[in-house]
Amino acid sequence: MDLTFTDEQHRFRMELREWLAANKPRERFDPYYTPRGLEQHLEWERTLFAAGYSAPGWPVEVGGMGMDHWGQLIYDEECALARLPERLNKMGLIHGGPTVLAHGTAEQKAAWLPGILDSSDIWCQGFSEPDAGSDLAAVRTTGRVEGDTLVINGQKTWTSFGAIASRMFALVRTDPSASQHHGISFVVFDLDLPGVEVREMTQIHGHSGFAEVFFTDVRVPLANVVGELGDGWRIAGTSLRLERGTGRGTHTRLVQSLHDLADTVRDRGAEDSAVESLGSLRAWTFAYEQSTYALTDLVSRGEDDGAASSINKLAWSEIQTAVHEAHLDALGPDGEIVDEAGPNGEFIEMRRDYWHARAAEIFAGANEIQRNIIAERGFGLPREPRG
């Protein structure tokens, strides 16, 4: 066991920390789906790109930083420490782009990756549908092959960044006669094509952020299919694994939320029950941090992570919710009072974060799905019979 970073890793951390301190945005960003907020986020993305800091995990040949898993972890930790906003193009940088890197053709990489890197193209993920959430293989959006064209019809929903994205990677059913997990294809297309309609949705904290996307006879070149036609489920597996990932700085953000909670507990007289609950949350945050390191170590050594990423996702989302619940609890009746709000009445800061935390038990594979994976992959228990 050796829980220290190498000198080289430490140098990279310090260099990045220094650069972020000098260059990070000074003002609080408006939400990215507002015109001013979008410009602020894009400006920041351009700054990162110009400095070569856009894509830590991508290979150097395609404009990335070529960092290994530990380098990426340090990058995420430092961005979280600097309390930077979420990456505007994370769906492209973390999910879509790496999936294309793993499974795409040379032409696809050349056509799509540069736009992700400099954020001239914002990507979104078209997986979920009204009737295909946790049961993702039930996607019904169709892609009919007509010569060298794919004609897409159907609907996607809960599409994060959908309101501002220019490009989508999506799962569509290209062979209705194949069994459920087969006959699905992974395709990338522009959202300004005729027949695409994007409707913003408002979330419970008053923010926009995800969208419904409708397709009516949208004609996409067949060459935009990534991998083989009908092999989309396997290819999406790459993206879903990347989504669970090795933490993406979540442990660092949890520590910050804990510090905020500690401030409130202290300000409110540090009652025994509040102190004990803080103690429990600190303990689980430490355990999650160390488990994130352990998973990163496992993945770095190319070992099978078994159910570890599901264990971490399940635990993290619950710990995060518990930290924010404890914060509301510590505030008592004041927790309800919105003392500060965004331009359109949307919640900001702690109250936005509270509701946002609640989403984590649902997104990136609902926790019920993670529990299935832990029980089935971790303990070899049989699947529950399905309809």
Place this chain on the structure above:
Amino acid sequence: MRLDFSQEQLDLSAAVTRLFEGESSPSALRALWDTETGRSPKLWQGLSEIGITAIVVPEEFGGLGGDDTDLCLVLEQVGRFCVPDAVLEGCLVAPIALLLGGSDELKQRWLPGIASGEVRATIALSGTTHVPDVHVSDIVILERDGELRLYERAELDVEPLVSMDRSRRLFDVSPKPGTGVALDARSLGDIRSRQDFGSAAVLNGVGAAMIDMTAKYIAVRKQFGRTIGSFQAVKHQLAQAESRNALARQAARSASYYVANADARAADAATLARVCAIEAEFESNRVALQLHGGIGFTWEYDLHLWLKRGKALEQSHGTRREALSSAGLSGLSDRAANAV
């Protein structure tokens, strides 16, 4: 960063596992309940042959000069096999107390025997009056009112207590007037850190054993024409407990590293690891009995050995609430030296 254990450490763990499979099987444990000492001399002898009693003792005193990380997996196995003996006290906390707080003369006198397994030691911190395994110990170290003193057994008045866990042998001890020798109490924090991460590792082993046992049971038990482990209402409880056990295990393993390396986070990390272990085991204890159903409630079935050990350890080595409170108060104070 490497968070895995070395091959030597894995081998050590495998060796104690083989020992415990024989000497600490459920039938062996039950057979010991009605014996006078409740202890099998073969078990401690086996531990000393493998070298467990010598790990943290420096080479100059006949030990192996290892560190806390070498004992982490061993302590997990102690919990997994519900080992009756006070291995945590005898192989880690007491020798460390002697090493950090004892005079050269005391160390010379006792450490070689501890390393070889001929001398058995036990310890109780924070004024705890339930001291384990006094009856088989040659020396007993007690922390009372911030003072740390070492006694030979004959210097103590000893009152046996009856534990819910029939394998545990606990004693209320009172030193006879004018007996014992003082140890340097300045290292109490470092000694307590060993007890915190070590008791966490044992609890994590207890939790893992209960969950593994439960997973095996629900994979074969059938109701409504199906194995009950296929029902999400059942398997999700198991997964929930496992996710907490897995995190708690990592917390204790990492804490053993910070403690071994006298890291600034050591004391805090050890406390936090203990909190996780208590809470994860608590949930595993609940889930294990619930998913076993009626069979788990019988004296004949072995689950209750672990259920009771878990409940005992949740409140020993400092209570659950003391651990929570200590972890919380550290969060309110200066952040610089804290783990999170």
